[in-house]
Amino acid sequence: MKTSKIFSFFSPSTIGLFFGTLAFLTLSLGCQRSLDPEDSCQFFQNPDTQRVSWKKNLPVKLHIHSSVPTEAYQSLREAIDSYKDLSREVGKPLFEIVSYGMTGPLEPTRDGNSVIYWMPEWEPDRLKEQGRTTIYWSGNSIYEVDMRINASSTSHFTFHFIESSNSPVQGVDLKSLFVHELGHVLGLSHTETPGSVMHSELQDGVTRDQLSAEDLKNLRCEYPSQG
């Protein structure tokens, strides 16, 4: 399963097999107390080497934009369910879908809402991305995320929806993709560890929708048990 990232990212035979990278926007604050450096635990870190996460501000409230096809809803709900063990430890839900079919511009932007989009257009130089999550943070706290799934015809992705789960997975397993992007939503960055949902590649036909022991260990750094 372990593949060479360098070759894979540029090999034509693996076009379309990759998760998107995180996109970040930094809010600069005038007066901000400095914080001690922390181990990354595979989290994105701010310039002060602090892990960036939602801290105790859970659940993350997610809106589903009207661009997202309804048959994708179940994949998202089950992806959220993959985090239920951690949610139990933390003592509250990590994610909450607060609206389905939210109307508005099909344009991820910092608007105070965390929205999931299904994008018919994608940057020509990033067509290999299956999805991308942008997190907006201040200090060491995330306050908004936007997730986009690459549904552009030029990328030629075929998404495998949950409804067809009895048949062999063909194309990109949407639930696995959502589990990965939800990891970004919580603040995790990529890892090259095989089996981790945060691995930067997802091959066609592969299901990887369960958090690994390492994923859970990392997440507990920022989302510890309240029990």
Ligand SMILES: [Zn+2]
């Ligand atoms: Zn990713």
